[in-house]
Amino acid sequence: MPNRTAYFVSDGTGITAETFGNAILAQFEAPVRRIRLPFLDSVDKAHQAIHQINRTAEVEGKRPLVFTTVVNMDVLQVFKHNCKGMLLDMFGTFVEPLETELGLKSNHRVGRFSDASKSQEYNDRIEAINFSLMHDDGQSHKDLQGSDVILVGVSRSGKTPTSLYLAMQHGLKASNYPLIPEDFDRRKLPPALVPHRKKVFGLTIAPERLSEIRNERRPNSRYASLENCRMEVSEAESMMRREGIRWLSTTTKSIEEIATTILQEIQPDRLAY
Amino acid sequence: MPNRTAYFVSDGTGITAETFGNAILAQFEAPVRRIRLPFLDSVDKAHQAIHQINRTAEVEGKRPLVFTTVVNMDVLQVFKHNCKGMLLDMFGTFVEPLETELGLKSNHRVGRFSDASKSQEYNDRIEAINFSLMHDDGQSHKDLQGSDVILVGVSRSGKTPTSLYLAMQHGLKASNYPLIPEDFDRRKLPPALVPHRKKVFGLTIAPERLSEIRNERRPNSRYASLENCRMEVSEAESMMRREGIRWLSTTTKSIEEIATTILQEIQPDRLAY
Numbered sequence: 001m002p003n004r005t006a007y008f009v010s011d012g013t014g015i016t017a018e019t020f021g022n023a024i025l026a027q028f029e030a031p032v033r034r035i036r037l038p039f040l041d042s043v044d045k046a047h048q049a050i051h052q053i054n055r056t057a058e059v060e061g062k063r064p065l066v067f068t069t070v071v072n073m074d075v076l077q078v079f080k081h082n083c084k085g086m087l088l089d090m091f092g093t094f095v096e097p098l099e100t101e102l103g104l105k106s107n108h109r110v111g112r113f114s115d116a117s118k119s120q121e122y123n124d125r126i127e128a129i130n131f132s133l134m135h136d137d138g139q140s141h142k143d144l145q146g147s148d149v150i151l152v153g154v155s156r157s158g159k160t161p162t163s164l165y166l167a168m169q170h171g172l173k174a175s176n177y178p179l180i181p182e183d184f185d186r187r188k189l190p191p192a193l194v195p196h197r198k199k200v201f202g203l204t205i206a207p208e209r210l211s212e213i214r215n216e217r218r219p220n221s222r223y224a225s226l227e228n229c230r231m232e233v234s235e236a237e238s239m240m241r242r243e244g245i246r247w248l249s250t251t252t253k254s255i256e257e258i259a260t261t262i263l264q265e266i267q268p269d270r271l272a273y
Numbered sequence: 274m275p276n277r278t279a280y281f282v283s284d285g286t287g288i289t290a291e292t293f294g295n296a297i298l299a300q301f302e303a304p305v306r307r308i309r310l311p312f313l314d315s316v317d318k319a320h321q322a323i324h325q326i327n328r329t330a331e332v333e334g335k336r337p338l339v340f341t342t343v344v345n346m347d348v349l350q351v352f353k354h355n356c357k358g359m360l361l362d363m364f365g366t367f368v369e370p371l372e373t374e375l376g377l378k379s380n381h382r383v384g385r386f387s388d389a390s391k392s393q394e395y396n397d398r399i400e401a402i403n404f405s406l407m408h409d410d411g412q413s414h415k416d417l418q419g420s421d422v423i424l425v426g427v428s429r430s431g432k433t434p435t436s437l438y439l440a441m442q443h444g445l446k447a448s449n450y451p452l453i454p455e456d457f458d459r460r461k462l463p464p465a466l467v468p469h470r471k472k473v474f475g476l477t478i479a480p481e482r483l484s485e486i487r488n489e490r491r492p493n494s495r496y497a498s499l500e501n502c503r504m505e506v507s508e509a510e511s512m513m514r515r516e517g518i519r520w521l522s523t524t525t526k527s528i529e530e531i532a533t534t535i536l537q538e539i540q541p542d543r544l545a546y
Contacts, residue, residue, distance in 0.1 A: 004375070013533040016296040023289040023342060024367050027379035038533050065371070069296060086374055094297050094361050098338070101359055102277070106300035113529035122527060129434045133409075161402045164437055168528075254395060255441075256386035260286040260311050 002033040005056050007085065009049065009068040011075055012111030014038035020090050021067030032065070040070065041110060046078040057084040071108045121171065128167040128174070135175035136160055141192045144175055148268040150196055151176040152240075153203035154232045155223075156213045158250040158258065162203065165255045172268055184235035189243045201262050202240040202247030207233045209251050275306040278329050279338040280358065282322065284345045285384030287311035293363050294340030305338070313343065314383060319351040330357040344381045394444065401440035401447070408448035409433055414465045417448055421541040423469055424449040425513075426476035427505045428496075429486045431523040431531060435476065438528045445541055457508035462516045474535050475513040475520030480506045482524050 006025060008017040014036045025032055037049045056064045066085035070076045079087060095106045134140055135147065137160065144150060149166060151159040155178050163174035183190050193200055205213075207229040214224035222228055240247045246265050250258055279298060281290040287309045298305055310322045329337045339358035343349045352360060368379045407413055408420065410433065417423060422439060424432040428451050436447035456463050466473055478486075480502040487497035495501055513520045519538050523531055 013529045015529055015533070016292055019289055019292045020296075020363070023293075023385055024364065024371060026382060026385045027344065027364065027368050028371065028375055028377050029380060030375055030377055036533075036536075038537070063374075065374070071300065086370075088367050088371075090293070090363075091297070091300065093366060095300050097359075098297060098301065098361075101336075101338070102301060102303055104301050104303055107302060109299060111530075113527040126434055126528075129437065133406075133433070136406075160406070161399055161441075164402065165441060168434070168438060168441060254386040255399075256286045256288055257384075260288070260309075263309075264311070 002031040003060060004030060004062055004065065005033045005035060005060060006065040006067060007049075007053055008034065008036045008038075009040060009066055009070060009079070010036075010038050011041045011070050011072045012038065013113050014069075015113065017067050017069040017090070020069065021065070021088070024067070024088070025065075040075055041072060043074050043078055046075045047082070050079065050083045054082075054084045071106075071110050073108065125168065125171040128171045129164070131173040132163045132167040132175065135173075136163065138177045144177075144192060144196055146173055147175040147196065147199060148172040149174045149262060149266050150193060150200045151203055151262075152179055152190075152193065152200055152245070153205070153247075154179050154210070154229075154236050156210060156217070157203045157205045157236075158255070159203055161255050162250075162258050162262070165259050166262065169259070170263065179232075179236045179239070181232075183239070184232070187239065187242075189239065189245070197243070197245070199266060199268075200245050201266055202236070202245045203258070204233060204237055204240070204247055204249050206249065206251040275304040276333060277303060277335055277338065278306045278308060278333060279340060280322075280326055281307065281309045281311075282313060282339055282341040282343060282352070283309075283311050284314045284343050284348055285311065286386050287342075288386065290340050290342040290363070293342065294338070294361070297340070297361070298338075313348055314345060316347050316351055319348045320355070323352065323356045327355075327357045344379075344383050346381065398441065398444040401444045402437070404446040405436045405440040405448070408446075409436065411450045417450075417465060417469055419446055420448040420469065420472060421445040422447045422535060422539050423466060423473045424476055424535075425452055425463075425466065425473055425518070426478075426520075427452050427483070427502075427509050429483060429490070430476045430478045430509075431528070432476055434528050435523075435531050435535070438532050439535065442532070443536065452505075452509045452512070454505075456512070457505070460512065460515075462512065462518070470516075470518070472539060472541075473518050474539055475509070475518045476531070477506060477510055477513070477520055477522050479522065479524040 006021055008014045008021050010017040040046050040049050053064050064085040067088045069090050071091055099106055149172055151163055153159050159176035163176045166172040166174040211226045211229040218224050248261055279294055281287050281294050283290040291309055313319050313322055326337050337358040340361045342363050344364055422445055424436055426432050432449035436449045439445040439447040483502040484499045491497050521534055
């Protein structure tokens with residue numbers, strides 16, 4: 001049972017405040033209830049939020065943890081003077097030393113995620129998501145040339161979520177291409193991929209885990225059987241070794257870890273930050 | 274031309290370090306070159322990274338900005354003693370005061386994104402992504418019941434990227450359901466949605482912007498014509514008003530802002546943090 005509440009407080013979406021707070025909280029075993037309070041872009045809204053936080057402090061008898069990325073100085077002042085939570089202020093802490101270092105004033109711009117429609121980077125991200133959806137599971141061989149990354153691997157090795165993550169978070173056009181029994185018989189990289197070898201990255205997975213995942217989809221099928229999974233994985237790994245394709249095992253890795261490794265290995269030219 | 278380099282340094286994926294650093298850097302107009310150095314989980318790797326950073330300091334004649342979320346104390350010490358960059362240390366700054374506040378020692382656990390396969394929350398996320406893909410664009414009416422959120426709107430109003438974002442970042446099963454001319458003729462919510470009204474959220478968009486987006490797909494089509502876009506948007510908005518569906522305009526909003534608003538309005542029971 002959580003006996004402490006953490007608030008993620010922001011004048012924008014609160015995504016940065018949440019990332020910040022969750023990263024710090026992951027360092028403690030304590031169970032914590034988490035509440036996001038986004039779009040606090042006026043003194044009025046700040047007072048309402050503080051009312052809620054102070055009420056929590058009373059009810060729980062412990063001061064809530066308030067992770068904030070508020071940049072509006074008026075809103076931040078209201079928090080500093082009235083909030084009974086423990087204020088963990090990311091911008092206040094780091095922006096000032098950086099102003100000195102850079103010899104620049106900060107712009108107090110609210111929300112890294114606003115004014116989206118004006119940004120080329122944002123439009124590229126949306127285009128990348130659409131591209132990755134259209135090139136999911138080898139749906140379209142056209143335009144593989146336009147891909148920044150092409151993921152290969154047996155069915156259910158993690159290609160689809162990884163390519164969507166690369167598109168969504170990094171604006172990369174990530175295709176994915178399944179390796180199927182035909183490819184194993186031919187013992188060669190699918191011909192459509194050959195011209196793009198430099199962008200190809202392989203995902204593999206432990207046969208036991210693969211069989212579990214496939215059994216959820218098609219219980220007791222030959223497709224999901226451990227024997228078949230062992231054969232497919234072994235063939236796929238031999239092929240990638242033979243063809244000099246870089247690859248990793250997704251068995252115990254998160255999408256975030258897989259994507260980070262791919263970015264390090266492929267080093268795509270276009271990489272939105 | 275960037276004349277300053279920022280490094281995002283982590284013993285995990287570096288995603289938190291990057292979020293942290295980019296949020297702070299967004300407060301300055303200065304052009305900055307950004308480099309992520311992930312997986313620095315040993316003293317050896319730390320020394321290699323520091324070599325690169327110190328070299329940058331020499332070449333540029335300005336100390337690089339080093340945003341770090343390193344939790345391994347040995348690695349962090351190496352940075353503190355040898356790195357010639359400006360160290361902006363998120364964990365060092367906030368974890369210690371929190372240890373005092375909570376009366377707990379921190380666990381120095383590396384990587385919020387590791388040990389993925391063991392986590393129920395992670396498996397839920399992957400399931401949500403697959404669910405959202407299968408329920409994209411009204412593909413499957415089955416199982417709308419299983420949705421946490423159902424997005425409705427005209428074609429290209431932003432439903433697909435938003436539902437994938439909700440699935441990927443929040444583990445929500447987000448379906449989306451297009452409003453089509455048939456629905457406008459009937460002047461009623463599509464019958465499949467009626468039982469799930471509480472989970473339905475509408476997206477709309479300015480007809481001018483919609484026409485632009487559709488013209489990229491199908492230039493000079495009736496589908497993309499401003500006249501047709503005006504009609505569809507007007508019909509869709511009337512319907513949502515009539516049916517009491519909550520909605521917002523995506524015209525100038527980012528996926529992150531749209532998703533944050535939806536979470537506030539729908540308040541789904543399941544919400545992975």
